[in-house]
Amino acid sequence: MSAGQVRQIVLKGRLVDYTLHRRARRTLGMTIDDRGITVSIPTRASIAETERFLLERSNWVVEKLAEWAARPKPASFEVADGTRFPMLGQTCTLHLSHGAPHVEWVQGVGKREVHLRVRPKEAPRRALLRAVQNYALGYFGGRIEEYGWMLQRYSPGLELPALHLTNARTRWGSCSRISGIRLNWRLIHLPNAQVDYVVAHELAHLIEMNHSRRFWEVVELLYPDHPQAQAALRNAHKIIPAW
Template sequence: MGSPWPDSRGAAVEQRSIVLRGEEVVFTLRRSARRTLGMQIDRRGLTVSIPQRASLREAEGFMAERADWILEKLAEWSKRSVPEKRLVEDGMSIPVLGEPCVVRWTAGANRTHWVEGYERRELHLHLRRHADAPRVLLRGLQDYALEYFAGRLDEYVWLLQRHVPEVKRPPLYLSNARTRWGSCSKLSGIRLNWRLIHLPRHQIDYVVAHEVAHLVEMNHSQRFWRLVATLKPDYERDEAALKQANRIIPQF
């Protein structure tokens, strides 16, 4: 399948294929300093990560044991439609917190202004040039997202502190990741994908609750999911809905 090449982290990477349940599956094999075998499926396909000294036979056995799951997840990703990129234009409507938001243009110094009423939300772009609209729109959405997410993080940390009082509120940053909604590190804090701002409030809350639970359980064990359920009892509904989020989130 060709010679391995190093990725950005120095790991040896190569393209290979395997037949699972009679179906050929192309995958990326990644050798690194990790101690265990692992796999990930996203829009790029299947990636299998193995220790440097692990054999190809071990990797294939690892995949064979999980064949049904691999084929199911690959099928799910193949059905996900990728939204076409939209032109940023005056009068366009985009979802913000799961509800329509109209984008208005006017002359100005490349600033944004939000107009929020009981039945409507508008984002006004004050532009020096029409060509600046995409950049100003992005900044406006990200600023709004950071402020909104901060409030949700405050609430879920407070809920967690009722059960684990010693937990401290971590720093919050925005992420531009394409395949992850959030991440949590005890060293660097919580990162949330700014594109979540397009989704309904309850789905955002699930992602926040998920990452806040990682402040106590840095894993996906049964204890972790029990903690998520304590913070957000209906989380399973939102977890399932996030699989269709790409149909809602616009691409600019």
């Protein structure tokens, strides 16, 4: 994927950078996260169209940039023996050693541990990240099976699409009958209830590919406590560590 072109524009009297990507798409789109503004445009769209798109949304853009600037930075952590980090809302302790690669997750009453063995020259952070993402893939798959079973009772014959992990910065998940269900791997750091809500939300899109009243009725059917989980997700940045 291209790194994009960095450009500048004046919005509300402020010079701001934005990263421009040309994509095989029909409309202009924009995301704002900790990296700044990213604009995706159709391959034949002009810079004038792009700047008009940004200017028309200048109030919202400047407001969102200010929100991200004021947001506390995620806590970074050093990957070493004894490091602690959140997994499914609980504190997980890393036990790091050297040797033939091996990962073992241990969960007991009031504790969660990961025993990670890496080759002497391998970067522990990379090995731990791989272990966490693999754990997330398996855990999310189990939750999709459970909620998918509930959904299939509502809609017999419904086929569940494949699951993939995503590294998105601003979306927890997406769903398509063609490309499958994509869940942000960072969800694995959050409590079970928030993971389950996102799973139920994306599965509900197999019935309604929008956010209509019927869609929320399906979400309600799958996960009645969705308002509380949805509200809790707003504070996810306080939990998820900086990788």
